[in-house]
Ligand SMILES: *[C@@H]1O[C@H](CO)[C@@H](O)[C@H](O)[C@H]1NC(C)=O
Ligand SMILES: *[C@@H]1O[C@H](CO)[C@@H](O)[C@H](O)[C@H]1NC(C)=O
């Protein structure tokens with residue numbers, strides 16, 4: 001056995017030798033890698049786009065506003081041809097830079113995405129586009145143009161941007177989108193990114209904050225008038241509800257329960273009887289501080305009417321349950337009541353937003369520390385004039 005000093009010297013010499021060997025190996029492989037990459041790039045100057053702009057839902061998106069599309073080569077002849085095909089007003093109007101959203105979910109989710117898309121596009125000067133198959137198009141006469149058929153076929157560069165925030169405003173997303181439009185503050189586009197300035201973009205995200213569309217809320221309110229066949233049916237139901245109640249107010253209630261499992265797994269709570277009791281008491285009428293007020297009629301819509309009948313029937317003498325309508329007709333009825341109560345969810349949120357009366361929501365809408373609770377910023381999700389109970 002070597003004495004201690006000698007042993008450490010031997011170890012040291014061995015270490016140096018190993019270091020040199022490793023460095024040589026590293027250099028060798030680095031040179032090979034660089035050569036391969038260079039060869040690959042020169043041999044494939046015009047790699048076709050591998051991802052579809054319209055249908056990219058399975059793409060991995062790792063951080064906010066990741067730029068995923070490989071194809072940064074702008075095909076000017078295609079762009080020009082497309083602009084001509086769609087008419088200058090449609091595509092050329094805002095320098096032809098398209099912004100769309102990967103729409104998903106039910107009516108409430110789609111409305112959030114639609115409204116945010118319209119608001120962001122207005123703010124940043126994009127040409128906002130929606131899929132022609134978007135289900136809420138059957139409910140409203142929407143004014144945003146549809147995605148041109150040729151869009152996918154062209155080689156227009158498309159950036160996929162992730163809006164990561166839930167129930168709050170995503171400043172990072174807006175920052176990256178404004179950079180795309182060349183109006184970002186501060187940071188300059190450079191290198192590879194520079195080539196992407198002026199690209200079209202598709203947003204992935206729920207975009208659930210009224211702040212995205214507060215600047216166009218008047219326009220949106222006019223636009224989000226239910227189509228005649230839905231509006232007429234809702235009007236008929238509302239007339240029936242008002243009959244015999246002497247012009248006293250109608251209070252619409254939306255109770256979200258149908259997909260309880262999914263709601264709970266995301267951290268939502270659902271409205272309990274106590275919440276609805278307190279909300280109904282808020283509008284109860286009768287002799288209050290301001291003198292006698294008429295007793296309202298409560299109109300309940302839900303994806304689980306049976307639960308509502310069993311649990312809410314006894315909360316008030318004048319309570320009506322809607323059955324057998326489409327979700328669109330129910331939303332039209334509830335939003336046209338004088339006031340709205342809802343527990344959780346984006347469907348109820350939109351019943352509230354579309355109404356012109358007082359809106360009560362369930363203050364305690366999410367499990368503590370759940371994703372929903374952490375992501376939601378109350379001021380950016382609920383309208384300031386709404387009341388949480
Ligand atoms: C989108 O992708 C899915 C899954 O790959 C596929 O089933 C669907 O047909 C595609 N839709 C369109 C419009 O290309
Ligand atoms: C550009 O678009 C035109 C018209 O769609 C097409 O004919 C042409 O092949 C495209 N060029 C490239 C390089 O993809």
Ligand SMILES: *[C@@H]1O[C@H](CO)[C@@H](O)[C@H](O)[C@H]1NC(C)=O
Pocket residue numbers: 123211212214215
């Ligand atoms: C609304 O528009 C004003 C004036 O153009 C602008 O300063 C403000 O940032 C916009 N608000 C939002 C939430 O985008």
Ligand SMILES: *[C@@H]1O[C@H](CO)[C@@H](O)[C@H](O)[C@H]1NC(C)=O
Pocket residue numbers: 141225226227228
């Ligand atoms: C929607 O558009 C159709 C066709 O232009 C029109 O007849 C209808 O009155 C419109 N409905 C609403 C609610 O604006």
